[in-house]
Amino acid sequence: MRPTPLKTLAALTLAAGFGGFAASALREGLEAPANAQPPAPAAAVPAMASMPPAVDGTPMPSLAPMLEHVTPAVVSVHTKQRVRIRNPFADDPMFRRLFPNVPQERINQSLGSGVIVDAAKGLVLTNHHVIEGADEVSVTLSDGRTFPATFVGSDPDTDVALMRIQADKLVALPLANSDQLRVGDFVVAVGNPFGFSQTVTSGIVSAVGRSGLPGLGFQNFIQTDASINPGNSGGALVNLRGELVGINTATFNPQGSRAGDIGLGFAIPANLAGNVMRQLSTTGEVRRGTLGMDTQTVDEQLAKGLGLDAPRGAVVTRVYAGSGAAAAGLRVGDVVLAANGQRMDNREALHNFEGLQAVGSTVDLDVRRGGKPVAIKATLREQPRSYEGSALDPRLAGATFTELPERLRQSGLDGVLVSAVSRGSRAAQNGLQKDDVVLAATSGEFGDLGGFRASFAQAPQQLVLRILRGNARGDLQMQ
Template identity: 60%
Template sequence: MRRVLLPLALIAAAFAGGYAAQRVLPVATQDAMLAHALPAARAALPAQVDGTPLPSLAPMLERVTPAVVNIHSKTTVRVRNPYANDPLFQYFFGLPNAPQERIKQSLGSGVIIDAQAGLVLTNYHVIEDADDIQVTLADGRTLTAEVVGADEDTDVGLIRLPAQDLQAVPLANGDALRVGDFVVAVGNPFGLGQTVTSGIVSALGRSGLPGLGYQNFIQTDASINPGNSGGALVNLRGELVGINTAIFNPGGSGAGNIGIGFAIPVELARDVVRQLQDYGEVRRGSLGVETQEITPEIAQALALATRRGAVVTRVQSGSPAAAAGLRAGDVITAIDGRPVASRLDLHNAEGLLPVGKAIRIDVLREGKATSVSAALKARPKDLPGETLDPRLAGATFSELPERYRSQGVAGVLVSEVKRGSRAAANGLRAGDLISGVNQGEFADLAGMQAAFARKPTQLLLTLTRGRGSYFVPIE
């Protein structure tokens, strides 16, 4: 299925709200800054002071650095001049009507996790839509890599190298990581070549960051900069604990590190890799509930002492939540031991937990704490319109990428409309955002399916296109 661009209004809504002076950004550079890797500088220190050997990370790094690679990717993009169709500009400047091709380059890092199979873990945004991926090993070899799979919503990518004599880094037990543990970041900042920085784990389980997908980040003060994306975050035993992904800086990514960096936990990356190898994609689950935030009025009506949690407004028929006995009015406070402070926390937890595995759900029901058990059911990524209603035949609906949903944008994306179809005749276009039917709202594909379960006679879609939102009658 072809990719579509989100409407401009949707992009503005996703990136403009509330964080004008505070930006969380992927750290892959967009342009190649240096063509060749430079060796990391090492300070010359005495081996011992007063007869006592100095502690050093060098022995551990000698095992780790051969497994960290530099990645240089190229992507061909087609760009149309916005004035190409303007007759006045055409007359004076003779602008080409056809879209022009240009090469987008990206620098990042990667970690070899399987030496025999040549598997390298990196970020999705480092290799996104790349036509050519060149990988430079620590020993100087440069190889062309192939993409095994990638998951945009967790920003995890997996590539394969056709090479022998590789060295992999062992994966840590992520559950053993604690705040305050020393960690070391290895990557390719600013295209300078392999560089090592150190720090501690500042926080675990970070989420709610704007512009990113499913989130359960390790926060660290180890220096992470543009180009570190996809690089290794290791413990003092030389085991991989995370994949460096993003930085926080009010001045933007070009301003560099200020001691707030984020890494994908190794347990999350391990699960994504397993699914990419087993299925070629990542399958995510759903409880089958619709929820909303707890307002002061809802807290008072439900006699809640706190506004932390997600209140259930509807349980979808035949869903895991229905089988578990959840009902409207329940307040979900934790899922699989992970606190739920908001409906976004619940959605984030659903997307990160494995499908089919029984999990515990803690709820407040009529003021009393209880818990139920449920197994998440796989949610569809795409939905043909004719399965919802014959009037939507020819349209395909897709889940909204999580980086936009984390901004509070809700709904489903029209990813394709077949020419001459009934959906096309009704005015639907690829790139439209559908967020409701008959003035009732839904947040995702599961909610859209539930809204069409009642087989509405009249069909009025709530649609966002470009800079405007409309009610569109469907015949």
């Protein structure tokens, strides 16, 4: 949406209103009777004036000095994506001869924000969704210079992406320790909302550790009432020292994000973004830890059977052999109520917590076993990123299975994703396609990639997969 027509209309309306005011005032002055009294002293006439530089000797507070160092590090991110136009007549030679200039593709363009975090290396942090699917990405600095950006890596499950530009005289923002943020701390958001470059808004931290937003991957958001709108994505959330405390990523409005900000904005904490950035800059990918177990949310019926006072927590339903959970002594029937002091009210909360931990990290679990409290210390092991179908079952040969994207899991799905299917393979002949979501199988129950692998401990006599393809569900018999 371009602001120019609205600005022009507003300016014309203002001019018209001012013209009417001036004419009325002039007419009233001409028609008013002469006044024999002397005019009032000038001091008695109210005057429009700017804010004083000081009140009672105390300088007025301003964010301007801090922002002079911050805004040069916040950039505009422009993306272009070539999208092929599906024309039903494009394969007709006669149609192509009669209409040779019919476009075969269109260019989709979008605008977001980014933050320079390493001036020497030219590293720029932004959101994954800002550059997702882009064929070309360019970065415009606050001084107007524009440079092509090179993709370094991205992590869709935390919505963090890293780019590199080749430029001199760059300014970078230092990363703050976002774990020290408190509700009520003042913060400032800088970005390009609705295409307006270098826009600054301020507010406070409304909440920390926010999760439970559907479709947004692993979540540990900073919530703020500083205005965040479309175009702010990937921009900076800074503290009053000008340090980066978060990457602006989302806003909530019941009428949709294009409806504008209502004071519910969310940012990825700098500690999480920094951890993802370091992994992307060294290996190009993100490794995650896992406990290696399946859980189920405790409902009222389970709570009574497990001797719990309230229906909350995640009950362990399966422990994988060789996992961190198995090494720590976790058992089926254990109920996890907290991890590292954070409440775990359901299985989703525990899954989200696991996804934010690094490989090899140790977590303290508050567990109820037989109704009694047990403290367990577990070390997270690396989560597998994919499995080849042939390693699971010969009938799946040619297919590659990966963990379900977290945005789909947050929307309520469980299962695994078919990330690739080789042409002519056994899996392809059985009807399996790339981007299918496997929801269930006759091999056994599973909720994620680890569970899918474990379900094939004994090969089923008949292998049927329940598939979600687009919005349609169906069963595929694998032979």
